[in-house]
Amino acid sequence: MNPEDYKFKATNPQQYDSPELDWRGVGDRGDTSRVFFRNFLTPVLEDLNGKRVLDIGSGVGQLFNTLNEFGTTDIEGIEPSKRNAEYSRNLYPEIKIHEGTLQSYVSANLFDVVICIMAFEHILDIDDAFAQISKLVKTGGSFYLMIGDKDYHVEDHFSESTNFIVSVDVQELGNDVVATKTIYPTAVIYDIFRPLLSVIDSANKAGFELKKHIKMTNSEDPPSCHLLVFKYRQF
Numbered sequence: 001m002n003p004e005d006y007k008f009k010a011t012n013p014q015q016y017d018s019p020e021l022d023w024r025g026v027g028d029r030g031d032t033s034r035v036f037f038r039n040f041l042t043p044v045l046e047d048l049n050g051k052r053v054l055d056i057g058s059g060v061g062q063l064f065n066t067l068n069e070f071g072t073t074d075i076e077g078i079e080p081s082k083r084n085a086e087y088s089r090n091l092y093p094e095i096k097i098h099e100g101t102l103q104s105y106v107s108a109n110l111f112d113v114v115i116c117i118m119a120f121e122h123i124l125d126i127d128d129a130f131a132q133i134s135k136l137v138k139t140g141g142s143f144y145l146m147i148g149d150k151d152y153h154v155e156d157h158f159s160e161s162t163n164f165i166v167s168v169d170v171q172e173l174g175n176d177v178v179a180t181k182t183i184y185p186t187a188v189i190y191d192i193f194r195p196l197l198s199v200i201d202s203a204n205k206a207g208f209e210l211k212k213h214i215k216m217t218n219s220e221d222p223p224s225c226h227l228l229v230f231k232y233r234q235f
Contacts, residue, residue: 004181006169006179006180006181007192009181010121010124010179010190011192012190013100013101013122014080014082015081015122016059016081016083017081020186020188023059023060024083024084037118038066040225041117041144041146042066042070044214044229045066045144046070046142048071048072049071049072050071051113052074052076052110052113053074053076053111053112053113053115054076054078055077055078055116056114056116056119057078057079057080057117057118057122058078058084058088059079059081060084060087060088061087061088061091061095061097063115063117064077064091064092064095067115073094075095075096076095076098076107077095077096077097077098078097078100078101078102078105079097079099080100080101082099086099102123102129102132105132105136107136110137111136111138111141112137112141112142114133114141116143116145116146118146118147118148120199121147121192122192123192124173126198126199130202130203130208131206133206133208134206134208138232139233140231140232142231143208143229143230143231143232145203145229146216146227146228147199147225147226147228148191148193148225149222149223150178150193150196151222152222152224153168153180153182153191153224154180156168157224166182166183168180169181176195177192177193178194199228203228203230207233208230209230209231210228210229212229213229214227214228
């Protein structure tokens with residue numbers, strides 16, 4: 001029997017259309033993961049009044065209310081999951097949702113702010129991802145990127161959201177990049193993780209300058225995620 005291809009499953013746009021990964025519950029403002037992400041994002045999020053914002057991997061629209069609270073009424077989302085895209089369109093009919101990947105998205109306009117929360121874990125070529133984003137953001141614009149910490153996510157760990165020890169299996173992809181299979185009580189999720197410095201290096205090559213780095217943790221333990229705030233300086 002051939003082994004599972006974690007890389008293929010992690011980058012499959014339909015991963016979040018599977019019955020066991022129904023993300024609609026994450027749309028609730030009180031969801032544990034949503035609160036965790038919001039608590040780190042909102043203290044550094046700039047005033048969005050009058051600004052155009054693009055949310056990459058917009059899911060079920062869990063970030064849209066927060067963006068509105070910061071002043072923007074001009075939001076677009078990119079979401080590869082058919083179910084998530086349909087659900088968010090029904091909840092937020094005023095927001096344009098592109099059902100597809102970052103690589104398939106085309107816009108005639110540039111954005112002042114681009115946000116990507118835990119979606120790089122499903123992109124293999126982040127050099128290309130940063131190059132694509134550089135075509136979408138204005139010079140001097142901001143890119144808020146939230147990524148999982150590789151060291152944390154390649155080991156079994158306790159999940160506060162499920163109150164359960166999650167099991168992780170790893171496949172090496174080369175260049176210190178790994179694909180993981182993470183087993184939760186009710187679901188299995190496939191991701192790709194890479195060293196933090198390689199992400200920053202890819203950003204720099206595309207014209208993004210790191211302005212802030214926030215280590216995301218609920219305690220003094222090693223961080224589970226990182227929030228990186230870039231400015232697009234172009235070349």
